[in-house]
Amino acid sequence: MKIKTILCLFITFLVSSNTFGQIDKLLGSWQPYAIDNGEFYLNIKTDSIALYEELSYIENDSLKISQLKEIASQLYFNQKHTFKENGKYIQHISMMNLELDYMISASNKLLLVSENQFKDEKDAIEIPFSLKNGVLFLELPVTEPATKLWLKK
Numbered sequence: 001m002k003i004k005t006i007l008c009l010f011i012t013f014l015v016s017s018n019t020f021g022q023i024d025k026l027l028g029s030w031q032p033y034a035i036d037n038g039e040f041y042l043n044i045k046t047d048s049i050a051l052y053e054e055l056s057y058i059e060n061d062s063l064k065i066s067q068l069k070e071i072a073s074q075l076y077f078n079q080k081h082t083f084k085e086n087g088k089y090i091q092h093i094s095m096m097n098l099e100l101d102y103m104i105s106a107s108n109k110l111l112l113v114s115e116n117q118f119k120d121e122k123d124a125i126e127i128p129f130s131l132k133n134g135v136l137f138l139e140l141p142v143t144e145p146a147t148k149l150w151l152k153k
Contacts, residue, residue, distance in 0.1 A: 025131050026104075029082045030151035035072060038145035042072050081138070081151060089113060111138070 034043040041050040049069065051059050058064040080092040089102035089111075101114045111127040118124060128139040136151040 026083045026136070027085060028153050029080050030136050030153055031080055032076050032149045032151050034150035035076045036148040037143065038147075040068065040072070042069065042076075043150075044073070044077055076149070081136075081149075 033045045035041070039052055039054045041052075042048070049065060055068070058068070074094075078094065080090075082088075082090040082092065083102065084090070087101050087103060089100045091098040091100070101117050103112050103118070104110070105112055105126075109128060109130070111129045112118070113125045113127055114120075114123060116123060125141065127141065130137045134152060138149045138151065140147045140149065
């Protein structure tokens with residue numbers, strides 16, 4: 001019985017320390033440098049673009065691709081995503097700020113976001129995320145297909 005208790009405490013410590021480590025790494029302001037919205041993938045660090053079937057008709061039109069990059073820059077790359085210690089997640093999008101509450105699920109693969117401090121759990125949005133090598137990956141499920149963002153501090 002003693003071994004089971006020690007094992008449970010050890011596993012609980014590992015899970016909670018990993019969660020707190022994820023939160024510490026998440027804190028701060030992040031800016032997108034790559035986007036995949038299901039119509040195109042654009043990476044401004046590498047200046048690369050890939051067009052999906054819906055936009056394949058412009059693949060040989062440099063003017064339209066340039067315009068697409070400009071619009072995408074205004075929509076996506078001027079954003080800032082800030083995670084604060086007090087559990088607030090602020091999306092700075094164009095001329096508005098959206099302030100939400102956030103927490104990391106026990107699985108460490110979902111960011112839970114709520115407008116009402118998680119008072120009504122069915123209103124919480126589950127955002128798949130990962131943190132690796134200083135890159136935050138978010139898969140925002142508010143569009144169909146989900147918008148994927150790669151962000152750096």
